[in-house]
Amino acid sequence: MRFAVSMLSVLGIASIIGTVLKQNEPYSNYIIKFGQFWFGFFEALGLFDVYHSSWFLVILLFLITSCSLCIYRNSPLMIKEWRTFKEHATEKSLNAFSHQETYTVPALENINIANTKQQLLMFLNAKGFKYKFKTQRDGSELIAAKAGTHQRLGYIFTHTAMVVIFFGGLLDGNLPLKIQEILGQKRIETLDIPASKVPAISRLSVSNPSFRGNMTLPEGSSGNVAFVRVRDGYLVQDLPFSLALKDFRIEHYATGQPKSFESDIVISDPDLKTPIAKTISVNHPFTYKGVAIYQSDFQDGGTKLNFKVWDLFAKDNHTQTLDGAIFQKGTLGGDAKGEGANVIKVEYNDFRKFNIINLSPDGKGKPHNVGPNVTYKLRDAQGQAREYVTYMQPMQIDGRHYFISGMRETVQDDFHYLRIPVDSDLSIDGFMNFRATLLDPAKFEEIAHRLALNVSDKTKGSDVQALPVNKPFENSVVQLLRTFADGGYNKVAQVIEKNVPEKEREVAAKTYIKMINIAAFEAYNMSLAANKKPLLLNNAETQSLIQDSLNGFSDMFFYGTPYFLQLENFEHKEASGFQLTKSPGEKWVYLGSALLVLGIFSMMYIRERRIWLLLKPGSNQVHFGMASNRKNLDFEQEFSLYREQIRNLIVSK
């Protein structure tokens, strides 16, 4: 008993561990999180898959053994208690009861005793008691009655239920696999190779009675194996049929949240005359040959992508095109053959057609769909890779629109975003032209000249002495522009730090920023004029655009690559993720669950009570005793009630 309670507590505590530490993550995540030493330690303890570790299984086995022993030991007693009326109780034992009463009934003889007995039996009947008689040696008569003894069955039901549920869980668990692994008959595969190349030692046959595997099918393809994940590897489960995905659909609510995931599947099997076509969705699986097929997740199935590639540091706005598909690779740069030291490999990782993001500044607004994005890696010749996520459409942030692209060096980092402001046509071209102008040293002198004119324009008519349009001033502007084109604000700050005494730095910085701003305004207008677009007016709207453009320009230097991949077009192709399970233990678990509920209700809501009534004609007495295996408030009340009711019944005449 004490052991059982301890086992329940130990199991509870052991279970907590698995909820604190995220289970079944890729092992690399754990190494990054805990370091190599602790990773090895935790791995040895099985903490990354607590619920399938040997020690957890041992705890469960202990609990079930203890439970089984309880059943074995106590069941005979329980069945005896369930059946017996305890009619062998003697007067002496009745006298020892805590709940008893003796009534004196005058002239309890012959007819009268039969009458009294009849009334007591009617009373017991009315209260739902079953009874048995026993004539004592001294001639007095004992009525032994019981009610609610089914409560005893509750004990057997609940404890048997636990064993049955555990048995069901064991059927579906990984114990057979574990044993096979220990015996060396199976080995998990850790390499990323095609399913057909996986050796037999890492394959599970069609006759495997129980498994839970995953299968991902791009639209229009089919498969006949599932992958069973085990620790940091997997096993290949051969299926008794072939599964094809015709179409995968996501429907959305008006707010953009997903409403349904549906897959049109076709099952082909030599045993079938015609293939079975079915639609499965979340909450609506389909079972064939004992294998249940569930809609589990979805991912990209190789969406085709068309990019326009900008070179952010080119002095012109020349672009090239790049076509690719998710899960495939491409190249940028290099020579005509796409080779050489400066070649960049593009790895297309993911495409999402819908992205529900909350863009309100305080996070309180409604999330909405910001359109497609693509995730890719750019890997240089040294093998160093940076990850990028680029949104196809401009996003509205604080009332202004930007093209957004994020970059991160490692998976653990957050993305750093490059925000490129849109031009008046909501296009990226305005910024790109502006950027080209600001990078082209051939244009610096003109910008400087325009700036000088602009400044003298502003001071004209005021009391301030107009700045002479002079060469030294223009030269210093050109110098500033060179610095800015070389590394944005950051470079300018470095130059200030190097050349200006500390006291004057703030003033210098302010002056420089102002000059850059005016220069940028001129540069932007020059780029517009070159492209025959209407010029910007000097107003607040323009000020924001110039500021955003300058920020974007400065951030380019932190983007990690000169290549800006603008997604122009895509041909969406999805893949549906299925979970395939064969679960022979399920019906056992449900049987156990039914038993458990039945058991709990009978244990708690059926109250076992026993009544003994000893009729003693010799002493004109009726002896009433009552007992219950659980003495609580209800029992006390019931006893008091019966005591008085019996008194009314037999004494008050």
Place this chain on the structure above:
Amino acid sequence: MNTAMDYQAKTLLQRLNWQDWLYAILLAAGAIFAYSKYAKYMDMYEVVFLFGAVAVFSYLGWQWKAIGKLVLAIAIVSLFSISLYHGDQARATQSFLLKFLISSQSAIMWMNVLFVLAMVTYWFAMFKRSVFVGSVATALTWSAALMGFVGLMVRWYESYLIAPEVGHIPISNLYEVFILFCLITALLYLHYEKHFNTKQLGGFVLLVINAAVGFILWYTFDRHANNIQPLVPALQSYWMKIHVPANFIGYGSFSLAAAVSGAYLLANKGILASRLPSLDVLDDLVYKSIAVGFAFFTIATILGAIWAAEAWGGYWSWDPKETWALIVWLNYAAWLHLRMVKGLRGPVLAWWALVGLIVTTFAFLGVNMFLSGLHSYGTL
């Protein structure tokens, strides 16, 4: 012979009077009306639930007359509120009655206010030893329950006003189930209040309920969680309609047991002892409450397993919520073992039941806050 048969307790059917029958007929008529109007949108299970609800609420109403009255009052007020909408959600802030009284948001706010008032009144009644004030507190609690249920019913209707495809029973996210939690705990308490004829525990139980009310207020005003969100695909199942309420009968009962255990521990130390029911009564109440909670929590977990088998492909995935449900279950299984088999009573079990509330709260709320998993429907 006639007098001798006084002990014969009447069966339930014999005890029914014409009002009881009228009540059941009204419920059945409502269900038949709903069926005739909406049958084409319902699957087989939902039809079973609809008529099952008639049976369940008839039985509850017959056993406990006050529940019958509450059900009728909820129906009348909710239908009245719905009639004021004229099928337009914007009316919630335009119609005077809706805006200030019985739109779903207003009704829920009234529930919050009434629960706070009820708690204050219960404590006042206990210190003044006033029977009348106690009755007022009981009435306030009933009113809070009425407003809360009306709020949920109208919210259910409002969800269909957003768009028919968005419509769903309002027990699908943390905000909604917190309201459900308050209501179920309150009803369980009211039941025991009548059964044990004691109003002194109201202040304790309402402490727990008002903690939840505090959470609802924070969640509403700080996080704007009161907006109706459409259901994610995994929740679009008839199982939700029974899994969630069964779970909350469990959570409510465990909370009630913890509140009464608190009272037990105080009384055991002689604090408020003269104002509280006897230790035996408190002990019995804790046991009964945990027994009910355990039974329903077991059913809820099993229903959850069956649902999981249908939605996630396995009846048990060791998802954090599942695992914590198991931990809660193990905790109370151990409690019941000690009490029923060992016959243990007293402060140890009371402390245990109190700590049980922490475990339960973590399973209910902490898992959503700190752990991720398949049950991430309510994030903070």
